[in-house]
Amino acid sequence: MSDTPEASEAPETPETRIISRTEAYQGAFLTLESVELELPNGHRTTHDVVRHPGAVAVLALDADGHVLMVKQYRTAFDREMLEIPAGKLEPGEDPLSCARRELEEETGFVAGELRHLVSIAIAVGYCDELLHLFLATNLNSGSAQPDTDEFVEVVWVPLADLVQAVQAGELKDAKSIVAVLLAQHEQLAKA
């Protein structure tokens, strides 16, 4: 189409590109796709990719530096885990509304202030989940409305104790660790 150097002389950088996407399994909210790729060397390969609707998680901090944590059974580990409140995005739901909803449903607390911290890619190697982390402050009691089949215990833990639990390897949930370390970083920056 043109004789500009960009078009005629610059060598094309070979890139990885997707050849095809095939649904291999459709679950309740996860879809597993088999993705065929062409690599920069021309080889073809197939990767499994978990498609996820996205999620939010909320670090809710009170005026005394305590964090609202939830304990719940997690099937993947067949035991109770300690986490910050979190949940999946509903179709068409924006992350901020989802964060407000999940916090109140799971814990009964309403955030006077809800601020986006960062959005993180949870498992880049095989899943497209983007998780949006929020910081909730000025908390007020509302009413918890867990789903009928949701069993969640709410506990308050000092932020400093959570930082120690991260370093001791006791707090294992990745999203909670990121939120705790970022919240602590903000506290230190303010001090």
Place this chain on the structure above:
Amino acid sequence: MSDTPEASEAPETPETRIISRTEAYQGAFLTLESVELELPNGHRTTHDVVRHPGAVAVLALDADGHVLMVKQYRTAFDREMLEIPAGKLEPGEDPLSCARRELEEETGFVAGELRHLVSIAIAVGYCDELLHLFLATNLNSGSAQPDTDEFVEVVWVPLADLVQAVQAGELKDAKSIVAVLLAQHEQLAKA
């Protein structure tokens, strides 16, 4: 069997328990299981769980405070991502050996010191992956031996820049964020 109060009088706490596990899809390294549960209220439900062999990731820090990062195409996001070097555990492989191997294969660097930081659950809601994070120091040049079909670009980035990139939402990979914030925390504690 006994008349102790624990056995005869304490009410049993109803717990969630697994009724059955069915393999729904078997991928190259991921298995998707359909797990049937009995909930504390007696209801039954089914959860999808991704079974993963476990993985390691290595934050390699040089004497000037620069971190060895890799850029590579990630199918789930159909673009290049910036991450610390990482890889899956081979069957029977211990995390420390895996960390040493992956660091050298991907970047060509050998760690004089390799220390376990923490092990984190990447996506507790649907995956049993445990990711073991390591800090590598006293780095020496070896020889990179990427797989034939692995295309990885190595870049050095100051740790302080990575911390800023986390806060600015530019570094999105969860495992890298945890490693960067923990490494910075250690540096601050030393200073």
